[in-house]
Amino acid sequence: xxxxxxxxxxxxxxxxxxxxxxxxxxxxxxxxxxxxxxxxxxxxxxxxxxxxxxxxxxxxxxxxxxxxxxxxxxxxxxxxxxxxxxxxxxxxxxxxxxxxxxxxxxxxxxxxxxxxxxxxxxxxxxxxxxxxxxxxxxxxxxxxxxxxxxxxxxxxxxxxxxxxxxxxxxxxxxxxxxxxxxxxxxxxxxxxxxxxxxxxxxxxxxxxxxxxxxxxxxxxxxxxxxxx
Numbered sequence: 001x002x003x004x005x006x007x008x009x010x011x012x013x014x015x016x017x018x019x020x021x022x023x024x025x026x027x028x029x030x031x032x033x034x035x036x037x038x039x040x041x042x043x044x045x046x047x048x049x050x051x052x053x054x055x056x057x058x059x060x061x062x063x064x065x066x067x068x069x070x071x072x073x074x075x076x077x078x079x080x081x082x083x084x085x086x087x088x089x090x091x092x093x094x095x096x097x098x099x100x101x102x103x104x105x106x107x108x109x110x111x112x113x114x115x116x117x118x119x120x121x122x123x124x125x126x127x128x129x130x131x132x133x134x135x136x137x138x139x140x141x142x143x144x145x146x147x148x149x150x151x152x153x154x155x156x157x158x159x160x161x162x163x164x165x166x167x168x169x170x171x172x173x174x175x176x177x178x179x180x181x182x183x184x185x186x187x188x189x190x191x192x193x194x195x196x197x198x199x200x201x202x203x204x205x206x207x208x209x210x211x212x213x214x215x216x217x218x219x220x221x222x223x224x225x226x227x228x
Contacts, residue, residue: 001226002133004158008036008221009060009193012137012160016130018106024050026107026128027074028137028160031063036193038222041067049074051094053109054082055139056116056123060193066091077102077109081121098124112150114141116168127154133227136181138162140190143173147180158227159183159214162190163204164197171199175207178214185227186216 005013010029018024027049032041041064049072054065062082069076069091076086076093083095096102102109108129116123116139125138127150136156150156159181162168168190169177178186186208191199205216217225 001228002130002135002158004135004160004187004219004225004227006187006189006219006221006223006225007032007034007039009034010055010137010140010160010162010190011037011063012189014128014135016128016133016135018050018130019108020106021131022106024107024130026051026053027065027068028053028126028128029055029061029063029139030065030068031060032068033064034060034193036221041071044068044071047072051104051107051109052076053126053128053137054078054086055114055126055137056118057082057085057120058118058140061140077104077126079111079121079124085120098122110154112136113144113146114139115144116140116142125150127156129154133157136160136183138177140168143169143177145180147177151180151182156181156183158185158187160187160189163188163199163201164191164193165199166196168197171204171207174204175211178208178212182212183214185225186214187219187225188216 083093
């Protein structure tokens with residue numbers, strides 16, 4: 001079983017079983033101070049976190065990763081430049097690049113392409129595979145046809161997709177992404193945090209479930225989805 005906890009914008013906490021049969025906690029794009037988040041950075045003091053994954057260095061994604069890494073001693077996982085930046089600011093880093101799985105023994109973590117921008121290295125999405133579930137977090141991205149290869153290679157059970165437009169896919173493009181990725185579950189993200197990225201998750205759910213066999217779970221910040 002996996003737990004997907006949504007904290008607003010693109011910040012998720014994922015709890016799943018690793019290949020060593022131990023429970024793992026992963027944070028992705030931890031902007032804990034985002035205006036929708038029900039938790040704040042300080043709440044991670046003393047908590048067990050195994051990995052912090054950052055898809056790119058924009059402030060709404062790198063967010064509070066450095067501070068949380070210092071509070072938890074969890075390494076920041078990302079492209080080489082993100083990991084180097086983390087180490088330069090007093091945190092631990094695991095740097096890789098787009099390609100095959102990173103050399104991590106208890107989980108399979110793969111950095112995937114994303115069509116976006118970043119000062120430090122390149123923007124990425126990420127596939128996280130544990131013993132029982134595969135989760136794909138798209139990061140900030142536009143639609144790209146190679147999402148079909150993410151399905152073919154990794155077959156994600158759960159896809160976390162931006163729908164807010166302006167900086168990323170909007171609803172129409174994200175529906176097409178679902179058609180390419182073919183996940184069992186889709187959770188929308190990166191919308192309604194501020195006026196430029198207003199979107200209707202209910203419309204997204206309706207269109208996805210009309211056109212595909214995927215199920216959309218709309219989470220309010222602070223809500224948890226259990227899979228399966």
